[in-house]
Amino acid sequence: MTEVTGTTWNVYDANTLTQAEIYGRVLCDLAEADPRIVALTADLAKSTKIGVFQDKFPQRVFNVGIAEQNLFGVAAGMAKSGLLPFVSTMSAFASMRALEQVRTDICYQNLDVKIIATHGGVSFGQAGTTHHCTEDIAIQRSLANMTLIVPADGWETANAVRAAVKHPGPVYIRLGRGFEPTHYENEDYGFELGKAVTISEGTDITVIACGVAVYHAAEAAKLLKDQDGISVRVLDVHTIKPIDEDAILKAVLETRRILCVEEHNVIGGLGSAVADVIAASGKGCAFAKSGLPDCYSEVGYPEDLYSHYCIDGDGIVGLVRELLHREFEADEDWEDEF
Amino acid sequence: MPLSAEEIRKLQAKAQQLRCDMVDVTVWAGGAHIGGSLSMADVLTALYYHYLEVRPEEPDWPERDRFVLSKGHGGLGLSCVLADKGYFDKELLKEFNHFKSPFGMHLDGNKVRGVDASTGSLGHGLSMALGMSMGARFQKQAWRTYCMLGDGECDEGSVWEAAMAASHFKADTLTAFVDRNHMMIDGLTEDIMSLEPLAEKWTAFGWQVREVDGHDFAQIGEAIEGAQATQGAPTVIICQTVKGKGVDFMEAQVKWHYGSIDSELAAKAKASIMAGGNAGGAAAPATGGAS
Numbered sequence: 001m002t003e004v005t006g007t008t009w010n011v012y013d014a015n016t017l018t019q020a021e022i023y024g025r026v027l028c029d030l031a032e033a034d035p036r037i038v039a040l041t042a043d044l045a046k047s048t049k050i051g052v053f054q055d056k057f058p059q060r061v062f063n064v065g066i067a068e069q070n071l072f073g074v075a076a077g078m079a080k081s082g083l084l085p086f087v088s089t090m091s092a093f094a095s096m097r098a099l100e101q102v103r104t105d106i107c108y109q110n111l112d113v114k115i116i117a118t119h120g121g122v123s124f125g126q127a128g129t130t131h132h133c134t135e136d137i138a139i140q141r142s143l144a145n146m147t148l149i150v151p152a153d154g155w156e157t158a159n160a161v162r163a164a165v166k167h168p169g170p171v172y173i174r175l176g177r178g179f180e181p182t183h184y185e186n187e188d189y190g191f192e193l194g195k196a197v198t199i200s201e202g203t204d205i206t207v208i209a210c211g212v213a214v215y216h217a218a219e220a221a222k223l224l225k226d227q228d229g230i231s232v233r234v235l236d237v238h239t240i241k242p243i244d245e246d247a248i249l250k251a252v253l254e255t256r257r258i259l260c261v262e263e264h265n266v267i268g269g270l271g272s273a274v275a276d277v278i279a280a281s282g283k284g285c286a287f288a289k290s291g292l293p294d295c296y297s298e299v300g301y302p303e304d305l306y307s308h309y310c311i312d313g314d315g316i317v318g319l320v321r322e323l324l325h326r327e328f329e330a331d332e333d334w335e336d337e338f
Numbered sequence: 339m340p341l342s343a344e345e346i347r348k349l350q351a352k353a354q355q356l357r358c359d360m361v362d363v364t365v366w367a368g369g370a371h372i373g374g375s376l377s378m379a380d381v382l383t384a385l386y387y388h389y390l391e392v393r394p395e396e397p398d399w400p401e402r403d404r405f406v407l408s409k410g411h412g413g414l415g416l417s418c419v420l421a422d423k424g425y426f427d428k429e430l431l432k433e434f435n436h437f438k439s440p441f442g443m444h445l446d447g448n449k450v451r452g453v454d455a456s457t458g459s460l461g462h463g464l465s466m467a468l469g470m471s472m473g474a475r476f477q478k479q480a481w482r483t484y485c486m487l488g489d490g491e492c493d494e495g496s497v498w499e500a501a502m503a504a505s506h507f508k509a510d511t512l513t514a515f516v517d518r519n520h521m522m523i524d525g526l527t528e529d530i531m532s533l534e535p536l537a538e539k540w541t542a543f544g545w546q547v548r549e550v551d552g553h554d555f556a557q558i559g560e561a562i563e564g565a566q567a568t569q570g571a572p573t574v575i576i577c578q579t580v581k582g583k584g585v586d587f588m589e590a591q592v593k594w595h596y597g598s599i600d601s602e603l604a605a606k607a608k609a610s611i612m613a614g615g616n617a618g619g620a621a622a623p624a625t626g627g628a629s
């Protein structure tokens with residue numbers, strides 16, 4: 001696993017720029033040092049904010065028109081020829097329209113293609129279901145060879161992009177639309193690919209989150225501590241594949257209650273990935289998943305949708321309170337394992 | 339029968355009113371795909387106010403003609419037409435894009451009456467439209483199927499898979515329109531991914547090809563009637579249009595692919611529409627803008 005230690009590059013300010021804009025700037029930075037880097041898109045150069053890259057390296061941007069299958073096929077070919085393609089389009093098209101190209105051309109051949117999937121989850125709220133993507137975590141994590149990262153905010157996006165360059169093979173980085181709140185204060189919080197970040201220590205329950213849900217989980221934890229005196233551990237599981245099994249099992253053993261929160265269908269996403277780990281461990285715990293309850297999303301501003309689907313602070317607070325009262329079958333031998 | 343001068347005048351007036359409605363909804367929605375809705379407005383008007391056999395009071399009437407908005411981001415334009423036709427109360431459009439509204443930028447056929455297919459991801463509509471026309475023939479039904487494609491959308495390989503199949507299956511009750519406004523999100527179609535020679539491509543795929551000024555009702559009408567009379571092959575009508583047509587400050591501007599306007603700007607837009615704007619013609623190159 002590649003370790004990335006934050007070195008504040010100051011090429012952007014995560015509080016004023018969107019995740020995708022930060023991606024564009026960090027990529028410029030990386031491309032300066034690595035001539036193999038090229039950027040590809042399908043009529044979404046503006047929407048995916050690779051404009052700065054285009055201004056700086058016009059010869060290194062390829063817009064294939066509105067043709068996502070071709071986009072990923074071409075990226076595969078470029079990778080085979082020795083280039084390092086970064087492909088940007090909306091997550092719905094990256095993970096569904098071009099899925100077979102991503103799976104067979106890129107993952108099967110284990111090619112060095114980095115996918116920057118914007119407008120993930122319901123972040124393009126008013127556009128409706130065709131432009132939402134609440135399936136991509138499930139899809140991407142089922143592709144062998146794929147590394148899947150869902151950054152919490154702009155700072156983490158920068159870390160993820162840098163880690164992706166160092167990590168050989170296909171990487172899928174899922175971003176929002178750009179109006180998401182920022183959780184971290186800078187890049188230097190010890191980001192490591194495949195390792196969860198402990199946002200807050202806690203002993204009563206653990207909230208495991210990714211993407212925009214990390215910010216909301218952290219807010220909820222503060223509120224629960226102040227109002228209810230509940231000690232909530234919050235984990236930012238930015239890398240969903242390979243997932244940090246140690247952090248999950250530690251949370252199970254130490255808090256015995258796990259709530260997973262993500263901007264995704266509750267089937268197949270982060271919650272399912274965590275459940276896989278817990279089920280294989282043989283340990284019992286109280287467990288719940290929050291996200292879209294296997295439905296197509298409503299239309300509306302993302303904030304309204306987050307609250308509707310309980311992935312905002314209030315929603316998480318409610319779910320935590322509920323889960324604290326849930327009964328589960330405890331294992332007598334647990335104490336041995338500490 | 340060719341459209342009479344009187345019919346054309348009525349259609350022009352209707353299109354003017356619908357364009358004003360689109361401006362209003364853009365304000366209510368907080369932003370919408372206004373450019374591509376305005377560019378196809380005249381073709382939609384010709385279809386819904388003259389050629390389509392539909393029953394707004396009975397949207398699922400099995401024998402109705404079908405219309406698939408393959409460029410689904412034109413949902414703004416289509417919803418204004420459907421409201422005006424009486425499929426639902428125009429007032430509902432005040433909620434366009436709002437929380438839990440049935441109307442998002444891309445219309446959901448399970449939520450909005452009169453929408454024959456849920457679209458928004460480009461390159462799906464022509465296949466579905468072909469399926470509908472094959473369904474008609476298989477069931478010995480007489481309905482016709484119409485499909486509106488964006489020109490940028492024609493970059494999608496799936497459009498051409500459907501095109502190949504439509505001529506193979508001799509889907510002569512299928513008529514496609516290409517809203518040839520020469521623009522997509524990132525710029526001009528010919529700069530981003532050249533489509534020309536577009537008519538020759540469709541011809542090579544076995545389609546009857548007609549090219550019209552997409553803002554001239556006489557030409558639109560003649561082409562649709564020509565398509566209806568054509569046997570043994572599907573017809574594509576390439577409509578030369580202007581993105582943002584009717585609103586002087588939006589015309590032929592890439593940046594108005596998607597935009598927000600306040601009520602002040604909306605008043606200017608409507609004044610421009612009512613003043614008539616310029617007639618017909620292909621888009622002049624322009625640059626800039628965001629989605």
Ligand SMILES: Cc1ncc(C[n+]2csc(CCOP(=O)(O)OP(=O)(O)O)c2C)c(N)n1
Binds near residue numbers: 521
């Ligand atoms: C499969 C897919 N890829 C990308 C998009 C994003 N997108 C929405 S509209 C648009 C441009 C469409 O251009 P065109 O078809 O020419 O439509 P018009 O100019 O008439 O609005 C793009 C790329 C999409 N909706 N679907």
